[in-house]
Structure formats: structure tokens, C-alpha cells
Amino acid sequence: MNGSQTFETRVLPHLDAAYNLARWLLRDDHAADDAVQDALMRAMRYIASLREDEARAWLMGIVRNTCFSILEKLRKGPEWVEFDEEMFDASVHASGMAGSDPAAHLQRLRTKSCVDAAIRALSPPLREVIVLRELEGLDYAEIAVIAGVPLGTVMSRLSRARDRLRDALSPSRLDT
Secondary structure, X not given: OOHXXXXXXXXXHHHHHXXXXXXXXXXXXXXXXHHHHHHHHHHHHOHHHOOOOOHHHHHXXXXXXXXXXXXXXXXXXXXXXXXXXXXXXXXXXXXXXXOOOOOHHHHHHHHHHHHHHHHHHEOHHHHHHHHHHHHOOOOHHHHHHHHOOOHHHHHHHHHHHHHHHHHHOOHHHHOO
């Protein structure tokens, strides 16, 4: 199988997952498009380094590194905070979901909006592991490879991310 066939059959099927990770890490659809395009160009260049059953983790690692490079270029100011409560509250209020409406449809919209805002408010390292585990269904070992961190760090970050999400999405917090 030549390089372009390998790329099409082994890498491109993971394009949606790559975009999803980029969108969550960068918090911007257009930036995610650009990041995935850059990552795919890099992937094409280094297709020879792809091992037999590692296509998904390999591509996600390239996307992750591309996104963190973009974030580093954009980062101006203080270190990332673990959870940006003001951003979370502003997102919830801007969505018009601050009040309580008992209608089932509005409740589903409110819940989705709050979950999205809570994930977006996580720092990139925490957002990364929660997206890879909970949205993409990768196991801890795959996440460790993608993020380039030890397995224990993945578990620690997931625990912190879940705690922050649990706190942000607690009923008492959402009622305010």
C-alpha cells in the first residue's frame, strides 16, 4: 500500500475525532478547521512513521500538538487557571439560560449550554483529557500517548476535570 492509500484508509477515517478535539481545545470552529488542516499536512509528511494500529492516537497526537502550539502563540497574560468561573457564568447568562424554565425542551437546551460552557471553561490540559476520554472514548493509555504525559497524569487530570465539571454543573450553582 502506498503512502496516499495508507493516509486515506488509515488516517482520514479519524478526521471527525480530530476536528472535535481541535474544536474543544481551541474553542473556535474556524481555528479548529485551520488546526486540523495543518495537522493533516504534517501527518501526510510523516506518514512513514505511522505504525500498524496506531492511526487514531497518532493523528490525535498531531492535532493535539498543533492546537497547543496555536494556544501558546495566542496566550498573552497570566498562566491558565484551572477553571474560569467568570467565563462559565458569562456563557450561561449570555445564552439566556440563567433563569429557570420548566419546559422540557428548554431544560435540555439549558443543560447542553451549561455542559458546553463548563467544558470550555476548563484549562486546555483538563479540557483535552475530558474530550478524549468522555467524548472520543479513548482509553487512558491512548490519552497518555496523545498528550505525551504519564498515565498517572492522565488519571489526575481526568479526576480534576470531572471535579470541576461536577462543581460547575451542581444544581445549586446552576440555579444562580
